[in-house]
Amino acid sequence: MNKEEYKELTGIIIPKTFKIKKIFIAFLVGGLIGLIGQVLVTIYSNIDSLSKIDSGNLMMVTLIFVSSLLTAFGFFDNLVSKAEAGLIVPITGFSHSTTSSAMEYRKEGLVYGIGANIFKLSGSVILYGTVSACIFGLIRYIIFGG
Numbered sequence: 427m428n429k430e431e432y433k434e435l436t437g438i439i440i441p442k443t444f445k446i447k448k449i450f451i452a453f454l455v456g457g458l459i460g461l462i463g464q465v466l467v468t469i470y471s472n473i474d475s476l477s478k479i480d481s482g483n484l485m486m487v488t489l490i491f492v493s494s495l496l497t498a499f500g501f502f503d504n505l506v507s508k509a510e511a512g513l514i515v516p517i518t519g520f521s522h523s524t525t526s527s528a529m530e531y532r533k534e535g536l537v538y539g540i541g542a543n544i545f546k547l548s549g550s551v552i553l554y555g556t557v558s559a560c561i562f563g564l565i566r567y568i569i570f571g572g
Contacts, residue, residue, distance in 0.1 A: 493517075
């Protein structure tokens with residue numbers, strides 16, 4: 427089988443995707459999550475006159491909690507199948523991957539199940555996020571001084 431035959435065969439099996447539509451949906455959903463986050467920051471900053479930093483932290487905790495709760499009840503996967511990258515990229519996707527890993531291995535116990543596997547999906551994000559932050563911090567220190 428040559429490349430053209432293989433491409434023709436896979437073209438029949440693999441469904442066609444509408445990339446522009448997916449990009450538009452991801453943009454709208456990601457923007458909606460950003461809007462919800464901003465509304466939460468505004469609400470939290472008006473309650474007891476919280477600072478913007480404290481309100482931002484509380485907003486992130488709220489989004490993480492809601493996405494973890496939706497994952498636990500099985501709703502998040504259905505939402506991701508429709509919104510795709512719009513839900514996966516923000517902090518909600520990170521929370522979903524961590525919660526789903528914990529749920530998948532919970533039958534193996536707290537230590538060998540949840541503890542050993544909770545960061546199975548999100549561990550690479552933590553690793554490379556930390557490494558890139560260190561590299562960019564070092565570059566900034568070298569360029570702009572201490």
